[in-house]
Amino acid sequence: MLTTQIAQNPASFSAESVGNARRVITYEYPLNERIRTLLRLEDLFERSRHFIARTDPHDHHMALLTLFEILEVSSRADLKSDLLQELERQKQVLLSFRNNPEIAEERLSGVLKDIEQAAASLFSMTGKIGQYLRENDWLMSIKQRTGIPGGACEFDLPSYHYWLHRPAEERTGQLAAWTGPLYPLRDGSAIILRILRESGRPQAVNAPQGMFQQMLGGKTAQMLRLRLDPTAACVPEISANKYVLNIRFLSQNGEDARTRTADWDVPFELTFCNL
Numbered sequence: 067m068l069t070t071q072i073a074q075n076p077a078s079f080s081a082e083s084v085g086n087a088r089r090v091i092t093y094e095y096p097l098n099e100r101i102r103t104l105l106r107l108e109d110l111f112e113r114s115r116h117f118i119a120r121t122d123p124h125d126h127h128m129a130l131l132t133l134f135e136i137l138e139v140s141s142r143a144d145l146k147s148d149l150l151q152e153l154e155r156q157k158q159v160l161l162s163f164r165n166n167p168e169i170a171e172e173r174l175s176g177v178l179k180d181i182e183q184a185a186a187s188l189f190s191m192t193g194k195i196g197q198y199l200r201e202n203d204w205l206m207s208i209k210q211r212t213g214i215p216g217g218a219c220e221f222d223l224p225s226y227h228y229w230l231h232r233p234a235e236e237r238t239g240q241l242a243a244w245t246g247p248l249y250p251l252r253d254g255s256a257i258i259l260r261i262l263r264e265s266g267r268p269q270a271v272n273a274p275q276g277m278f279q280q281m282l283g284g285k286t287a288q289m290l291r292l293r294l295d296p297t298a299a300c301v302p303e304i305s306a307n308k309y310v311l312n313i314r315f316l317s318q319n320g321e322d323a324r325t326r327t328a329d330w331d332v333p334f335e336l337t338f339c340n341l
Contacts (some may be wrong), residue, residue: 070228089334095290095304100148101137101262111252118241121234129216134209137196140251146195149204149254153185157338158190184257187250195251199244220268258341262289266337276300276315282308287338289319294335299335300328 097103110132117129160178163169199205208226211217220227229237268291271278288313291301300315315328 089295090293093292093294093297093302094306095292095302095306097288097290097306098272101259101288103142104259105147107136107212107251107255108138108259108268110139110279111249111255114245117237118245121238123230123237126234126241127230127236128207130208131212133199133241133245134212136197136245136248137209140195140248145251146191149251149258150185150188152258153181153188153254154278156258156341157181157185165239180257182251184254191247191250196248198247204246262339262341263291263341266291266294266339268293268335268337270335271336273315273332273334276317276330278311278313278315278332280311282306282311285338288341289335289339291339292334294332298328298334300331302334 079084094105096105104166114129114132114136117125120126141197147166157178159180162173164171191236194200204225208218211222216228246301266287286308290306292304292313294300298315301318303314303316305312315332317326317328
């Protein structure tokens with residue numbers, strides 16, 4: 067649980083320790099649409115950060131395409147209210163641990179401050195998410211053309227071609243200005259996913275002949291995390307409902323990697339995560 071992490075090891079309050087991240091591959095499987103959306107946003111914002119920080123026109127082209135993807139994913143009508151409600155719920159849970167001698171008070175206060183700041187930023191977002199982008203005719207013309215394979219060539223979008231040849235710092239500033247107003251979504255999602263990831267206790271399990279099944283028996287989860295040694299040369303295919311979890315590990319050793327089940331025992335680490 068989050069509170070256990072705060073009490074026992076404040077420094078461990080992170081998605082992955084650096085050392086473990088080098089030794090294993092982590093696969094995350096969302097079990098509802100809300101968590102699926104948050105994971106997609108997390109991936110897109112990280113990709114956006116990567117490409118905006120670079121200077122080549124091709125990188126800034128990718129940054130703009132990523133911004134369009136963020137706009138599409140975040141257009142879900144209830145996303146903002148969902149984030150605000152979950153942040154408030156987590157705040158109340160954490161407040162109940164105030165003055166508990168087993169809880170690191172300073173660490174707890176830091177997390178509560180992060181939640182309050184993220185909620186305030188989300189609350190300050192007015193109107194429809196990304197409306198300022200939709201009202202930019204130039205950006206929307208690019209978005210429309212980039213939906214066509216090869217549709218952003220210079221003969222299709224000469225003004226965009228001109229923009230890509232502007233100084234890198236000018237492009238960087240504009241990309242940051244277009245993306246920045248959406249950062250409250252990034253920050254709110256990051257806090258919720260961080261709490262979710264820290265909520266479960268990993269267990270070492272084994273998949274005989276690449277197959278694993280577990281009856282859930284009423285156990286609820288919003289996300290599964292699998293940690294697998296990269297030398298295992300297989301990837302998990304996961305299916306789950308409220309009754310049973312099935313994991314099939316697919317071999318990555320040959321051309322039939324998408325269809326052939328690993329014919330060896332696969333040890334891995336499994337975590338059920340729930341807010």
